[in-house]
Amino acid sequence: MDTTLITLNPADTFGAVNPNIYGHFAEHLGRCIYDGIWVGEDSPIPNINGFRTDIIEALRRLKPPIIRWPGGCFADDYHWQDGIGPRDQRPRRINIHWGEVIETNHVGTQEFVRFCRLVGAQPYFCGNVGSGTARELRDWVEYCNFPDSGPNGSTWAQQRAADGSPEPLDVTYWGVGNENWGCGGNFSPEDYCTEFRRYASFVRGFGRKLFVIACGPAGNDVEWTDRFFRKLYKDYWIFNNIDGFAAHYYCGTAGTASEYTEQEFYRLLEKGLKMEALVLQQRAAMDAWDPTRKIGLIVDEWGTWHPVEKGTNPAFLYQQNTIRDAIIARYLQPPRR
Numbered sequence: 001m002d003t004t005l006i007t008l009n010p011a012d013t014f015g016a017v018n019p020n021i022y023g024h025f026a027e028h029l030g031r032c033i034y035d036g037i038w039v040g041e042d043s044p045i046p047n048i049n050g051f052r053t054d055i056i057e058a059l060r061r062l063k064p065p066i067i068r069w070p071g072g073c074f075a076d077d078y079h080w081q082d083g084i085g086p087r088d089q090r091p092r093r094i095n096i097h098w099g100e101v102i103e104t105n106h107v108g109t110q111e112f113v114r115f116c117r118l119v120g121a122q123p124y125f126c127g128n129v130g131s132g133t134a135r136e137l138r139d140w141v142e143y144c145n146f147p148d149s150g151p152n153g154s155t156w157a158q159q160r161a162a163d164g165s166p167e168p169l170d171v172t173y174w175g176v177g178n179e180n181w182g183c184g185g186n187f188s189p190e191d192y193c194t195e196f197r198r199y200a201s202f203v204r205g206f207g208r209k210l211f212v213i214a215c216g217p218a219g220n221d222v223e224w225t226d227r228f229f230r231k232l233y234k235d236y237w238i239f240n241n242i243d244g245f246a247a248h249y250y251c252g253t254a255g256t257a258s259e260y261t262e263q264e265f266y267r268l269l270e271k272g273l274k275m276e277a278l279v280l281q282q283r284a285a286m287d288a289w290d291p292t293r294k295i296g297l298i299v300d301e302w303g304t305w306h307p308v309e310k311g312t313n314p315a316f317l318y319q320q321n322t323i324r325d326a327i328i329a330r331y332l333q334p335p336r337r
Contacts, residue, residue, distance in 0.1 A: 027072035030316030076130030083108020099315030129177030189227035229289035272331035
């Protein structure tokens with residue numbers, strides 16, 4: 001019988017894995033934020049500054065390097081000024097994407113940054129392109145990062161101090177819209193590129209280097225990527241305020257979350273393995289326009305996507321997770337180094 005000898009040398013390396021690959025994502029969807037991580041300071045559920053103690057402890061063990069917020073689709077109808085100031089005076093809005101429930105805005109900028117610090121992660125804010133303005137995103141960056149909040153400082157920095165943070169919040173990662181090919185405005189790649197350039201032109205660091213992220217394709221849509229970068233680099237002069245390009249990949253389902261055949265189990269594994277093709281083909285499409293790889297390829301939403309669990313609010317997208325999803329997650333990510 002033929003045999004194959006494989007020798008592994010742990011001292012041999014071929015590259016480093018960016019730790020942000022193991023980041024997480026939190027959206028105002030269903031019970032993710034309210035009741036999920038936030039219960040409020042007055043809740044009988046044990047909490048730290050309103051955030052559930054059990055969730056904080058669990059995430060501390062996972063050590064997420066970065067957490068993206070407030071969406072998702074929610075981001076492109078979210079106006080950050082609604083989530084600052086005294087909590088009992090914040091406006092109540094309709095969450096148009098996820099069930100038209102009332103959004104209390106009890107979890108806003110300050111709260112989410114505190115949550116990230118409690119679990120040891122960096123915040124990654126996703127700005128509103130679909131229904132927002134470039135000025136709105138520019139002011140959010142100033143509120144978070146402008147250093148001088150004293151009597152001679154800026155109004156937004158003074159507001160940050162009044163909200164409890166005299167020192168800058170130091171938010172490095174900024175997304176310019178979410179899924180702008182769909183729920184974020186139904187843009188063409190060219191139209192979104194024009195909006196991205198306009199918005200990103202006003203995302204300034206105020207003394208620190210920011211990481212500015214553009215919306216990438218739905219799944220492995222190479223055409224979207226090529227058309228975006230063609231507009232970015234060919235139709236105009238070179239635009240430099242872009243550091244990342246974010247694709248989303250949901251491999252779907254086979255069967256349901258908890259009911260499936262052996263064949264469907266393997267079918268879902270096959271769907272998960274398509275992440276490798278996405279990374280290779282998207283990077284190749286980007287390399288045609290960015291051969292020095294100044295811009296990083298990001299996948300900031302990914303996973304399975306099962307039918308909504310029966311008996312739950314369909315707008316909350318409740319899906320029962322099992323060990324099968326954990327296996328798929330392992331397929332969707334590179335090994336930790």
